[in-house]
Amino acid sequence: MQRLQVLKDSFLALDVVQQRLVIGSALAAGGILAYFVHKKRERKSIPLGEGWWGAGVKPLSEDPKIYSFKVETSDEEIQDLYERIDKARYTDPLEDSAFHYGCSSTHLKKVVSYWRHEFDWKKQVEVLNKYPHYKTKIEGLDVHFVHVRPQHHAHQRVLPLMLVHGWPGSFFEFYKIIPLLTENHDDVAFEVICPSIPGYSFSEAPHKKGFDSLAASRIFLTLMERLGFSEFYLQGGDWGSLITTNMAQMKPECVKGLHLNMFVTRSGYKELLSLVIGPYLPFLVGFTREDVRRLFPFFEKNVWEILRETGYMHIQATKPDTTGCGVNDSPVGLAAYLLEKFSTWTDLNNRGLEDGGLERKYTLDELLTNIMIYWTTGSIVPSMRFYKENLNTNPDKRIDGLTNVFVPAGLAAFPNELMHCPESWAKNKYKNVYSYTFMPRGGHFAAFEEPQLLADDIFRFVKKVEKL
Known part of the structure; x- marks a missing residue:
């Protein structure tokens, strides 16, 4: 029992x-x-939305025509510049300060002297008009763009490619890479479209609050549609990286591939864990030796440097009109403000040089041409407002911050970029990475600094996507 x-x-x-x-x-x-x-x-795309950024009330219809545009100048414009330069006031720099306190007035005086007595703006206007310029009205704004078509060669595939700049750059950043992309006699060449973000250079500034990267993306998608492109490639860095990413999120069916030379991803527990384990067992968190070299020590190489280099961002994201008032009124002030970025963001080590290393990657004519684009168009203030419009809320909480990217992506990691993003991190957002390249040299302004390196990487990426 x-x-x-x-x-x-x-x-x-x-x-x-x-x-x-x-x-x-x-x-x-x-x-x-x-x-x-x-x-x-999982959300594969984000809504296009709609907007009206022109002055006054939105009309019933908008002129969709595309008009030729030409950069122009005048003796009066140049004379006004000279008079303002001649009245500039300077403060002597601290001893042995180089560029650690910003643009050294000692070297700035040399640049301004060249600007005043040797720089030929009329000649540079001719350089700007080397490529065809156009304007078209979209959402109430005159949108400026450069459009360069390649000479057609037999058995060559021509693919449309939009290049989008950032701050404090302009469409002029791409002038050295355009011929490398359009005049290539290989089996692929690009038809290049370089728009100016509304509020920058020759694109009309928004008249209403709220113009952010999503609005810019929608406008550029309309531009590509207006040009007759149903499929195309995109490339961007800085704001251009965010704008082109948004374009790929809005219309993934139109974007054949997205190439970026600056990219970030959402931070989470995986990233925090990888920062703890990465220096000792990098293979466990998908880091390469080069990732470890670029990332660590993390606080010193990333957090501390970002804090040192983003004071401008906090100002522009809060009170851009106040700061902008001064640099919009003084050409010398504008030059100092922009030259400092082209010094430090090209290479952080330039801070220790008396001349800021400005002419290691650029000529004074190139740097001053970019400054003159801002000066003659009075676009520095609206370009700064773009920070406030995009950083009014937490970017990670915006719809684009919560949405992944599924189009083919090509990522070029330049060693002197402000912050390194390993491929394992990038894949948290860019789900279809076709190529990730550790670039051998170069910083934040990739197309301006290393046009050949960037062009080669774009071609390699596109050929993978096209299976050539």
Whole structure:
């Protein structure tokens, strides 16, 4: 009798175990099913939205025509510049300060002297007009762009490519890379479109609050549609990286590929864990030796340097009109403000040089041409407002910050970029990375600094996508 009770208890215990196994299996299956349902429902795109940024009330219709445009100047414009330069006031720099306190007035005087007595703006206007310029009205704004078509060669595939600049750059950043992309006699060449972000250079500034990267992306998608392109490639850095990423999120069916030379991703527990483990066991978190070299020590190389270099961003993201008033009124002040960025963001080590290393990668004519684009168009203030419009809320909480990118992506990691993003981090957002390249040299202004390196990487990426 006792044995029967023991057997009965054993069967009951076994039944409980089986029940638990069944329940556990069901929960596991449910979890797996829920995961795949979530992946299936994951947002693949974001809404286009709509906007009107022109002055006054939105009209019933908008002129969709595209007009030729030409950069012009005048003797009066140049004379006004000279008079303002001649009245500039300087403060002597601290001894041995180089560019650690910003643009050294000692070297600034030399640049300004060249600007005043040797720089030929009329000649540079001719350089700007080397490529065809156009304007078209979109969402109430005159949108400026450069459009360069390649000479067609037999058996050559011509692909449309939009290049988008950032701050404090302009469409002029791409003037050295355009011929490398359009005059290539290989099996691929690009038809290049370089727009100016509204509020920058020759694109009209928004008249209403709220113009952010999503609005710029929608306008540029309209521009590509107006030019007759249903499929195209995109390339960008700085603001251009965010804008082109947004374009790929809005219309992934139109974007054949997205190439970036600056890219960031959302931070989370995986990234924090990789920062702890990465220096010691990098392979466990998907880091390469080069990732480790560029990232660590993390606080010194990334957090501290970002804090040192982003004071401008906090000002422009809060009170751009106040700061902008001064640099919009003084050409020398504007030059100091912009030259400092082209010094430090090209290479942080330039801070220790008396001349800021400005002419290591650029000529004074190139730097002053970019400054003159801002000066003659009065676009420094609206370009600074773009920070406030985009940073009014937490970017990670915006719809584009919560949405991944599924189009083919090519990522070029330049060693002197302000912050390094490993491929393992980038893949948290860019889900279809076709290429990730550790570039051998170069900083933030990739197309301006190293046009050949960037062009070669764009071609390699596109050929992978096109399966050539």
